[in-house]
């Protein structure tokens with residue numbers, strides 16, 4: 001994209017977000033350490049990383065809630081450091097934890113948001129009722145939010161963020177801790193929002209979620225973006241296919257590794273639990289052969305799958321750790 | 335069969351979802367007055383849903399008044415009725431000053447619960463979030479005042495300044511309390527936990543309310559203490575309120591209250607707004 005200073009940028013910015021070298025330091029800790037990010041208007045951008053990677057901090061920087069210690073960013077062409085009001089009128093943020101008044105009812109919360117967005121009393125009420133209905137919260141409208149279930153809370157929280165449909169919506173771990181049914185409801189809402197033209201930046205620790213929803217994905221670890229691309233690009237960077245095996249007996253694993261490396265001529269990786277292993281392979285015809293060789297050697301296999309690499313494996317390849325393990329050790333430290 | 339119905343239901347839901355998301359227009363951001371009123375409405379709704387929070391403005395004044403009248407009345411002044419004429423204005427000042435600290439605690443809770451972040455990403459005039467709830471606090475302070483004065487009247491309190499004097503005294507208390515609240519909003523924005531905030535509030539309020547002329551005439555005190563009592567803002571307010579209620583107030587006393595209030599607001603309101611906007 002060519003940039004002509006002060007001329008065309010304002011007219012038709014293709015980019016919802018253009019961030020360059022964003023840095024945020026807490027004490028001595030570089031929570032966000034030089035993040036470059038471009039998000040095209042009307043797309044879903046997935047921000048993927050383990051706990052403590054810097055996802056929330058990056059979002060808070062972009063939503064004008066924190067001042068960066070370095071770097072710059074434009075939201076729809078507006079400078080983050082100078083045009084806060086312009087930006088705030090276009091964005092909305094649904095934080096990691098429910099950010100509504102739990103003592104008020106769902107209806108009262110949405111009416112309040114409507115009024116704060118500039119609706120008159122009647123219009124705010126109408127809009128609140130419309131959203132409650134669309135989000136399946138009609139019956140809970142007059143109950144205090146503190147009595148809502150986790151899934152209902154998430155939905156009312158997102159509803160509060162789109163009382164006026166934002167041009168850019170930040171969703172920080174929108175489905176963390178939800179059961180599959182509630183998660184699907186939230187996914188439907190996100191898809192509907194994108195359908196109406198909203199740009200969405202969502203963070204997640206769930207690799208599947210980014211895969212399902214996002215047009216492009218950035219993988220962030222320790223404040224730095226370590227990979228960026230479409231889901232298939234990220235997968236392609238790892239190899240064309242992955243064989244995952246689970247053995248019945250952990251003692252068989254060393255022998256299994258030898259056999260597989262021999263037959264597949266590829267590196268075999270040991271997974272955390274003592275019976276699992278995976279291998280990246282480029283020729284799927286070798287798989288059947290390798291499996292029958294295991295059988296010939298009396299190595300019992302309890303489960304196996306062969307497919308395109310999951311984002312879990314992408315993460316593993318990129319960082320050398322498993323995402324889940326990273327999250328735990330990170331929590332242990334802080 | 336059921337699959338078909340589920341499918342249709344899902345489609346209907348999607349349609350509703352898409353429509354409701356697309357149908358929203360973009361109104362002009364609210365005026366400062368409108369957003370202030372919205373935040374005031376929120377505070378009123380919170381009182382409706384959590385009536386326990388009115389405990390401090392209803393039960394506290396009653397307990398304080400009864401306790402101090404009968405505990406100290408006999409010991410300090412010899413007669414409870416006589417002491418009540420002196421005590422009630424001061425104890426009213428003390429009670430209201432103490433409940434101002436809940437303003438900071440409410441704000442602190444908003445920050446920890448995350449709704450604060452939502453407000454900060456709205457295109458509104460930010461101070462309205464604070465002023466809205468402070469306005470409702472003023473209603474709470476008025477309630478505390480009315481309850482205490484009514485009870486006092488039943489116990490034998492006879493304000494010589496009449497109704498106008500009493501109303502004037504309440505007005506002074508409200509102006510002062512509104513200004514004092516800004517100190518608590520600053521604390522609420524800086525301090526992390528509610529417990530620590532309570533501690534700080536007590537550490538400020540306790541000496542301020544007790545080392546004042548609320549309970550005793552400062553002329554009975556050692557001179558170094560007397561000079562502190564004299565410049566203590568709580569004493570300044572208590573003097574003016576006592577004067578107003580008994581019809582002996584001077585212009586100078588009223589002006590002092592206003593000066594103290596203006597100073598507190600001028601220092602702490604801008605700090606509050608700055609911190610609110612730039613909170614980490």
Ligand SMILES: Nc1ncnc2c1ncn2[C@@H]1O[C@H](COP(=O)(O)OP(=O)(O)O)[C@@H](O)[C@H]1O
Nearest residue numbers: 026031050051052053054055056057058334614
């Ligand atoms: N306000 C803060 N003060 C100090 N450290 C913080 C603060 N917010 C976040 N951090 C630290 O910055 C790092 C990134 O945090 P965060 O952005 O919340 O990660 P994520 O959302 O990816 O889990 C973590 O190590 C966290 O402890």
Ligand SMILES: [Mg+2]
Nearest residue numbers: 055056057096
């Ligand atoms: Mg986070």
